[in-house]
Amino acid sequence: MIFPFLSGILHPLRAPMTYFLLVINLFVFVATYDSYSKTDARLNEIMEDDRYLETQGSAFADMIEREPEHFSETLRTMGKNSSKSDAEMRRMLGSLAFRNSAFMSSAASFEFSGDDVAIASWKAKFLEVEELQAAHPTFKWGLSTSHPGWMQYFSYQFAHSGWDHLFWNMIFLILFGCFLETTLGGSFVIIGYVGGGLIGALAFSSLSGISSSPLVGASGAVSGLMGLVAFAWMGVDRIRFFYWLLPVRGYYGFALLPSWLVLIVSFVPDLSGYLSASKEFGSVAYSAHIGGAAFGGLMAFALKRGWLVRDVDDDDWDDELEDDVDRDERERRSKRDDDRKAG
């Protein structure tokens, strides 16, 4: 296990912008938690109901068969197979139908031909799903075919689909935000976050396509910060990582390693996730992460060219950055020495 630890978790006063972003994320989550918990439980209950999924799968297959031009080749073949395969295949198709905008937008009024009794019962629940989604905060704040407005390109960066989702994104926001804020300044954190999120959403909509399943989470935005660190420090200086190889003393701890390792441990898996996931089945927005990281790379490029920092000569940039890092390291060492002496 290895992950960038950088300057660690700093006091809020040393990284106010980072903590400002953290507070917004927390505030949005807490403020929407009530409507989230009310709608999410029922929505999950319906989405996990086998009978509902089977009927939805059969209905989806029926729609694909009758209007094949709206669906991909993969879905067309799956639809054909589902009618003569087992219930599991129909359930899978039913789950995929939730992500398919063509199905979700027209299913309520579509005249399905099949088990009319099952369809009637399914349709009643489907309308309930639509109502629940309309009231669900991740659908309101997230970027989806039902909410594709420009506002959602920003608001999705502050909405999360659960506590665990929020927790991990905030951990990485603090680690990278604090480091950037103390080295480059708070404005880089804000621009990196919002710009990374925006470009991430644009990359998602152009590479993966907006689906009826909403895009939410700060991961695209945090990827912007991670990309900025990875590219800006590349060839300049090493950054601090925490590693844990074996549960034996000497095989875990901190190490100064090249910043490109961030790309290896974070963005290469994203790239392979994007390349290996089929458009219809992916649940992680890999393309949003890649887009965010690309924005971070662009910022780093601009930074190194001196376009983003006034009063710093292009040629002196590397030295300046090295000085900053060295100063931080010196401060840390002298603090440690002081502590030892005091101890």
Add this chain to the structure above:
Amino acid sequence: MVFGHIPYDEIPNNDSRASSTKRVAPELESRLASPTDRVAAFIADLVILVPLITLIASPFRRQALEAQLLENSEGWATAYFLGIGASLLAYLAYQTIFLTLWGATPGKRAIGIRVEPLWEDRRKPRALAAFMRSFAICLEALCLGLPWVAVFGNVRRRPFHDRVGDTVVVAVRTNRAAGPPTVAEVSMASGVVAASLFVFAFLLSVQLVRLKSGMDAEALIADLEETGGLCAPVGDAYRKWIPPSGEEKPTRVSVALTLFQAEEIDDECLREEAEFSLWGSTDKATGYLARGLSESNDSDVAEEYFEKVCTTEPDSDACKAVTILDTPEVSEDPIEAKTAESDRENVLDAMASSLDSSSAPYLRVLFVKHFESQRRDERVLDMLEALPPHRALAYFVSSERSRALWKLDRKTEARLAMRATTEVAEPAQRVEVTRWFCDNETMSSGCSTEAKAACDLLGAVVDQNEVFLGEAGTAVTYLRGESCSERLTEERLSDLEKKFSNDEDAKSYVKALSSLKKDEILEATRLLREIASGENKSGPFFIEANARLTELASSADELKGVRDAWSQSDPTQAGWGFLGRRLMERYNALKAYSETVSVGTKLAENDGIDRLAARPMIVATYRSGQVGRTLSYLEKLGQVPTLESLTRDRAPASDPDSFNEVLFEILSKDQSRERAK
């Protein structure tokens, strides 16, 4: 250069085992990398390797995933193996390039160890040696990394891959070096290898057994894929279904419904077939009917489907089936209720008569069940005759026929039909049919030769597979059969007690049988009363204990306890009718006619009276002066013997209260009355 100065003849020629007699060159001994460092370096390499390999294999992963979803097994296998090949190439390239360039992979460099050629005057291995070493690591992975354990056992800590590449792994800094393995390490390595080989051999044998059984499953899947079917028995029956000449083959869902009614497939199987039919828009009316029947747990949903059948196709056979299945509300007014029931029967009779060779086969199966419930066994036989001779229906037709013949008092034919049924039945079905016959034979004639024969057939199946004894009903009948058997010795009884050691009721019942065998009637009665007064007031052992107590009673007063227990038990429970009939017959045998009529009336209200049960009621009602009721029970007999045949068959010293004597008396009076007219 590290080892160049060591003369060749000083280098041990066999380094596979640590030995006190062999010495490693002192300089090398002081530089060998520790196994912990090597493991840590491997994990550090994974930090880079795993994302890179995942990236390279990702297009193949996507292809494999899509092929799997599309059930394209060939495409999946191709993508899967290409993915593995690409990953292996990436690994080989990573190892070869870094070892050739740096003498260490990034992970090794980070930890501070490196790979050096053993025999050459170089600090880094040549490309070919690095490649061969990496390839050997891949082979080691196939053996679950077991050869790597040699780092603890080999004198130079060289596992298979180091020996293939003629390399040795050394620490960059001597203070991290480990030296040659100790005796404890060597012993541990040998132990690990031996234990791993043992576990591997065990898992391999388990896997081989699984593979063998898996091949059968694969054949089934292949069959399903070939037919495009969902439920294998339905697909099989559908393919082999031969329609009557000139008629069309029934639809697949119609075949499924027939098999379901014949209890050859379960409701899950029927549901899949129904959905296949409904969403494929073929024979939708039958599809709705099948879907409704598959919803046995939710009567509201089932009702919705049944309603849909007749709105989809009002004149279809499926709609007729709904009429048969429909249970109309019973009016509170008994006359109205009787009229409604009679009208319904007339409608169903007309419908049954109108069936022809083009009618759906499930209709006949439904009518078999309907007439069986109405105790109209002649009609049951008619319907069975008209069912197509299909292998999948063989058990249903044969078992129903044998039961109907028995109820029609054509016992010899029934026994032959039962024997024919056991030929076509699965073990569980054999248990079902032989159990029914053992029950009825013993009830009708005690431990007669025929009863013993039927019970022996049950015993033969159950003895082969004792899992059937887990079902209390089967266990009771099995024990009843045993009680008739000549082989019921003390030794056999003790075996039975052991066999049922976990079931208190069964154990007490075996003890009661043992007491009866020794003519200890009081002890047997005590044990049977103990079972009858137990917690389970409706289980098979409760019924059986009461039935046995009925047999042991010598006066009507002694039957009071059994009668009270029977009256208080639930009439819908299995065995209730059986106990009621035993009670009625026993009262009749004891000439307690008012009690016979009372029990018979309650039985008729709740369970109905068939031809066999009508006999004691005819005797009891006639002897108690209820002649009107006698005539109504005479109707139940169907074909009444003639006076001539009764006169011919009368035994010289027969009981004047026996059925034949009473019938003779009734018919004689009738004839006298006719003559007087």
